[in-house]
Amino acid sequence: MLIYKQTFFKLTLVFIVIFLESCRQEPLLKEPWRPLFDGQTLHGWTVKGGTAIYEVRNDQIVGTTVANTPNSFLTTNEHFSDFILELEYKVDPDINSGIQIRSNSFPFYQDGRVHGYQVEIDPSERAWSGGIYEEGSRGWLHPIIGDKKASSAFKQNDWNHYRIEAIGDTIRTWVNGVPASHLVDERCDSGFIGLQVHSIGDNQQEGSEINWRNIKIIIDSAARYSQKTPLPPVITKNRLLHAEAESGWQLLWDGQTTNGWRGAKSDRFPEKGWVIQDGELIVLASGGAESAAGGDIVTITEFAEFELMLEFKLTEGANSGIKYYVDTELNKGPGSAIGLEFQILDDARHPDAKLGNHEGSRTVGSLYDIIQASSDKHVYPIGEWNRARIISTNNHVEHWLNGKKVLEFERKSPEFRKLVSESKYKDWPDFGEANSGPLLLQDHGDRVAFKNIKIRPIVNESL
Numbered sequence: 080m081l082i083y084k085q086t087f088f089k090l091t092l093v094f095i096v097i098f099l100e101s102c103r104q105e106p107l108l109k110e111p112w113r114p115l116f117d118g119q120t121l122h123g124w125t126v127k128g129g130t131a132i133y134e135v136r137n138d139q140i141v142g143t144t145v146a147n148t149p150n151s152f153l154t155t156n157e158h159f160s161d162f163i164l165e166l167e168y169k170v171d172p173d174i175n176s177g178i179q180i181r182s183n184s185f186p187f188y189q190d191g192r193v194h195g196y197q198v199e200i201d202p203s204e205r206a207w208s209g210g211i212y213e214e215g216s217r218g219w220l221h222p223i224i225g226d227k228k229a230s231s232a233f234k235q236n237d238w239n240h241y242r243i244e245a246i247g248d249t250i251r252t253w254v255n256g257v258p259a260s261h262l263v264d265e266r267c268d269s270g271f272i273g274l275q276v277h278s279i280g281d282n283q284q285e286g287s288e289i290n291w292r293n294i295k296i297i298i299d300s301a302a303r304y305s306q307k308t309p310l311p312p313v314i315t316k317n318r319l320l321h322a323e324a325e326s327g328w329q330l331l332w333d334g335q336t337t338n339g340w341r342g343a344k345s346d347r348f349p350e351k352g353w354v355i356q357d358g359e360l361i362v363l364a365s366g367g368a369e370s371a372a373g374g375d376i377v378t379i380t381e382f383a384e385f386e387l388m389l390e391f392k393l394t395e396g397a398n399s400g401i402k403y404y405v406d407t408e409l410n411k412g413p414g415s416a417i418g419l420e421f422q423i424l425d426d427a428r429h430p431d432a433k434l435g436n437h438e439g440s441r442t443v444g445s446l447y448d449i450i451q452a453s454s455d456k457h458v459y460p461i462g463e464w465n466r467a468r469i470i471s472t473n474n475h476v477e478h479w480l481n482g483k484k485v486l487e488f489e490r491k492s493p494e495f496r497k498l499v500s501e502s503k504y505k506d507w508p509d510f511g512e513a514n515s516g517p518l519l520l521q522d523h524g525d526r527v528a529f530k531n532i533k534i535r536p537i538v539n540e541s542l
Contacts, residue, residue, distance in 0.1 A: 398431060
């Protein structure tokens with residue numbers, strides 16, 4: 080019995096020693112960090128946007144503000160999709176800055192303007208460091224509001240550490256180890272990383288600096304090294320963003336129900352032809368004819384002056400449209416309801432692209448059968464989301480496609496009426512001249528998906 084107890088005691092000691100030794104060892108899952116900055120040169124980086132000064136000093140990248148220049152960005156030549164990024168920075172208290180991630184610069188988008196997600200560096204009293212902003216586009220996606228722990232994590236006049244995880248549609252940030260943002264957004268899944276030197280105002284002196292060091296990234300199986308965060312996600316799909324809510328935007332579709340919509344020629348939403356799946360409002364394929372299945376749908380509310388934006392996704396050869404100032408009483412017969420139309424079309428495969436009052440006036444982004452959209456528009460490939468925007472105020476109308484204005488016109492003008500007289504709508508009295516009307520999504524018998532449908536009504540005191 081004594082021998083048994085001694086043996087058991089020795090084995091227990093061995094297991095305890097092994098356990099303690101294993102605790103002192105490095106984790107089995109070693110993080111495969113890779114440096115983005117070699118500490119000596121700016122090799123692999125390019126300046127975009129403005130003309131702020133970037134140089135290397137003491138193993139650091141130093142950015143210096145310059146007067147009379149827009150925002151400047153030192154960007155990686157390499158693009159990244161899923162990754163974990165860590166870095167340290169120190170910033171003068173009087174300047175704003177940020178870290179661009181999954182960002183891009185395209186000639187078709189605002190003449191190459193840098194746009195994309197930005198993790199904020201904010202030494203001001205607002206203290207939104209670690210929040211997520213979209214540079215050159217939607218503005219604030221995840222501001223640091225009501226989170227005292229996150230807003231107080233930034234250290235003034237000292238080095239700060241950021242951890243940024245971009246995995247799938249989720250972006251999460253930490254400031255000095257404190258969780259700051261948890262964003263779920265589908266807009267962009269790839270792009271460069273950039274270090275911003277913000278432009279300065281007339282009342283600011285040039286020469287302020289921001290320093291970055293120890294810039295490293297994980298790109299191989301990044302999801303395996305992701306950290307948990309207690310923050311609830313801020314989901315942008317079919318929801319109003321912070322800046323949108325503050326500036327009067329409204330959701331036209333809640334992403335889940337048919338509330339606010341009905342059939343264009345019915346007081347109910349269609350029982351067939353339309354489905355809601357994964358936050359997408361989808362008109363189903365039914366042979367390519369107008370109103371072949373469920374028919375068009377319209378908003379229950381009518382609008383006079385407005386700014387409308389939504390995203391749409393085409394399938395091969397698909398045809399659809401967004402109509403406005405729709406008169407649902409004008410045409411009770413077969414076919415689509417009547418109104419001005421932002422054309423949605425697969426230009427490369429649908430024969431309508433070569434038709435119209437002038438060839439091309441039925442292409443995507445055009446005012447259907449009346450005015451052709453600009454030929455230098457940019458359209459994302461089939462299966463990807465495109466962004467439509469329509470602005471109508473004081474009879475001036477603009478069509479925008481993927482951030483670029485593709486046409487404009489004046490409703491009720493002699494020029495507009497002449498174009499209508501040359502179109503298929505020549506026999507419709509006062510076509511497109513209603514003072515108000517519902518908005519319409521067209522069922523043209525092809526599968527097309529919509530999401531993020533939002534409107535900002537414009538109040539015109541002169542009406």
